[in-house]
Structures are given as C-alpha cells and as structure tokens.
Amino acid sequence: MKLASILNENLIFCGVAGRDRREIFENLLRMAATQIQLPDSPEKLVAGIIEREDAVGMEYDGLALPHIRLEHLTDLAIIIGMPEQPVQLRESDGAPTSIIILSLIGDETGDTYLKALSAFVRYLGNADTRQRMLSAGSPAEVLAMIRKDNVCLKKTITAEDLMNPPAETVSPDDNLTVALDIFNRGKRTILPVTDAAGKLVGELDATEVIRHFIPEYIFMMESTRFLVSFEPFERIFREEQHYTVRELMQAPRLCIRPDVPLIRFTISLVNRTAGLIFVTDDSGMLIGELSIKNIIHKVLRG
Numbered sequence: 001m002k003l004a005s006i007l008n009e010n011l012i013f014c015g016v017a018g019r020d021r022r023e024i025f026e027n028l029l030r031m032a033a034t035q036i037q038l039p040d041s042p043e044k045l046v047a048g049i050i051e052r053e054d055a056v057g058m059e060y061d062g063l064a065l066p067h068i069r070l071e072h073l074t075d076l077a078i079i080i081g082m083p084e085q086p087v088q089l090r091e092s093d094g095a096p097t098s099i100i101i102l103s104l105i106g107d108e109t110g111d112t113y114l115k116a117l118s119a120f121v122r123y124l125g126n127a128d129t130r131q132r133m134l135s136a137g138s139p140a141e142v143l144a145m146i147r148k149d150n151v152c153l154k155k156t157i158t159a160e161d162l163m164n165p166p167a168e169t170v171s172p173d174d175n176l177t178v179a180l181d182i183f184n185r186g187k188r189t190i191l192p193v194t195d196a197a198g199k200l201v202g203e204l205d206a207t208e209v210i211r212h213f214i215p216e217y218i219f220m221m222e223s224t225r226f227l228v229s230f231e232p233f234e235r236i237f238r239e240e241q242h243y244t245v246r247e248l249m250q251a252p253r254l255c256i257r258p259d260v261p262l263i264r265f266t267i268s269l270v271n272r273t274a275g276l277i278f279v280t281d282d283s284g285m286l287i288g289e290l291s292i293k294n295i296i297h298k299v300l301r302g
Contacts (some may be wrong), residue, residue, distance in 0.1 A: 001118050002151045003123075003151040006217065008035070009140055012079075012080045013028060015082065016138065017083075017084055018083060018084075018089065019087070020089070021087075024089075025049060026042045027042075028079060028100060033070070034227075038104075041074050045068060050068075052067075054070065057092075060097055062098055062127065063097065063100075063120075063125070064099070067105055067117075069106070074108070075109060076112055076113055076116075078101065078104065079114060080100070082098065082100075099130055103116070109246075110238065116153060118154060119153050119154070139235075157262040158260060158261055159257070159260045160279070161256035162294045163287075163290050164266060168186055168193045169191065170182060170194075171193065171245065173246065174245045180209075180236075183283050189207065190205050190275055192278055193245055194247045199286070200252060204249045208248065208250065232285065253273065253274035254277045255278045257279070265277055265290060266295055269290070269292045275291065277290040
C-alpha cells in the first residue's frame with residue numbers, strides 16, 4: 001500500500017502558527033477541523049495527547065509524532081503540519097521540530113497507524129528528506145513528493161521497525177572490568193559481543209557472570225536462608241581484571257533478521273526464549289536489538 005493513498009491533501013498544512021507544543025497542536029487541529037469532523041474540541045484532544053506524551057516520556061528529534069487513540073473514532077486521520085519555524089516542543093528533545101505528523105487513531109485502525117508511523121519514520125528520519133518537504137510550496141507539492149518517492153507501507157510490522165540501534169558492545173578480548181563498567185553505565189544486564197568488524201559473536205549475561213563466581217555447591221543446597229558470606233563478590237573484585245569476556249560469554253540466545261514479523265519475535269520474548277534479541281543483517285553484522293520494552297514503548301504506547 002502506498003503511503004500517499006491514506007493521506008488527505010486537505011490535512012496537510014504549511015506555516016502552522018504557535019510558540020509551544022500546546023499552541024501548535026491546537027492550531028493544527030483547528031485547521032484540520034475545517035476539513036474533517038473532530039471527535040472532540042482541539043483543546044481536549046491536545047490535553048489528551050500531551051498527557052500521553054508526558055506519561056510515556058516521548059522525545060522528538062526534528063520530527064514529532066503525536067497521536068491519540070479514540071474509542072468512538074471509526075477511521076484513521078493523519079494530519080501533517082509544518083510550523084512557521086522549528087520549535088523545541090520539549091526540553092528533552094534532541095532538536096527543534098520542523099514537521100509534525102499528528103494521528104487520530106480509531107478502534108480498528110491501530111495496525112494501519114503503526115505501519116504508517118513506521119513509513120514516516122523511515123522516510124522523514126533523514127534530515128535531507130525533511131528539508132525537501134519543508135521546501136515544498138503547498139500541500140499538493142508535499143503529497144506529490146511522497147507519491148513520487150514511492151513511500152510504501154509494509155505488509156506487516158517487523159523487527160526493523162521496532163529495534164533500537166546497537167548499544168555499547170564488548171569484544172571477546174575485553175576484560176571483565178570493561179564489561180562490568182558498561183553493565184553499570186548503561187543499566188543493562190545483557191551485552192552483545194562483537195568482533196573487530198562489528199559481527200555478532202556472542203552475548204555476555206550479567207547473571208551468568210555473577211553465577212560463575214558462586215561455588216556450585218551453594219546451588220545444590222535445599223535452603224540458603226543462613227548464607228551471609230560476601231566471598232563471591234570479593235572474588236569478582238579480586239579477579240575481574242584477569243578474566244576476559246571470551247571466557248564468560250555464551251552464544252547469542254536469539255538472533256533474527258530485520259524482516260521478522262512483530263508477532264514472531266514477541267512470542268520469543270513472552271516465552272522468555274531470550275531476554276534480549278539481537279538483529280543482524282545477512283553478513284552477521286549487529287544492526288539492532290529488541291526487548292519487551294520495545295513492544296511496550298513502540299506498540300502498546302506508540
């Protein structure tokens with residue numbers, strides 16, 4: 001499906017006035033109200049949008065994607081707005097927003113919305129493309145640009161749409177001190193292990209690292225209620241610089257390609273096949289990672 005086929009030229013607005021997030025969103029919805037029937041007042045809709053954005057900690061970087069789900073709405077309305085000048089919508093945003101894609105999502109349109117959102121992120125994630133759109137002189141030209149660039153909706157949401165870029169990695173030859181510092185700095189419990197070329201060769205699990213320093217007999221005890229020894233942790237302090245990641249890492253529990261559908265990797269996460277799924281390309285290069293947090297943040301809370 002072409003993205004242009006679900007867009008309405010009459011819901012594309014250039015030069016939207018406003019000095020802050022609330023004012024710009026409200027003005028955008030007032031302009032849209034001249035073309036479609038809104039299910040509520042712009043003020044009430046924007047209050048809901050902002051409440052949701054603040055609740056989930058939404059951050060934007062040049063492109064804003066506000067949305068609201070409405071039980072009594074039967075269709076999906078996608079409203080595109082370009083402020084008169086870029087505006088810092090939130091203090092935490094990476095860059096001022098120059099393009100806003102505001103979506104009103106109905107009961108049965110969640111799937112289409114996620115596919116459209118993915119298409120917009122892929123397309124407008126590029127600063128040069130955003131600048132081309134900003135240079136368009138009219139809504140008709142904006143829509144013509146999207147149509148000419150042949151922007152399409154995927155048939156299904158995939159790993160590529162939801163994955164995070166690879167976080168900090170460790171190499172097999174790093175010592176354990178390096179890995180523990182990254183575990184701490186990134187508040188992580190699993191780290192990807194990559195070679196010098198960036199290929200995924202294993203994973204390092206903090207739980208397994210700590211387990212390595214606990215005597216095996218302790219795991220065979222019927223009760224551990226009387227254990228008070230700090231010795232396993234003293235061992236880590238003494239020996240962490242003498243262990244390499246290679247000695248403690250294991251094979252990745254789950255690697256997938258970027259085109260794997262949402263439901264398939266969700267089942268793996270729910271079944272606890274892996275706590276962290278690594279996404280690799282055809283040559284084995286690490287290109288992303290997924291956890292249950294991605295499902296919550298990017299699907300359940302958009």
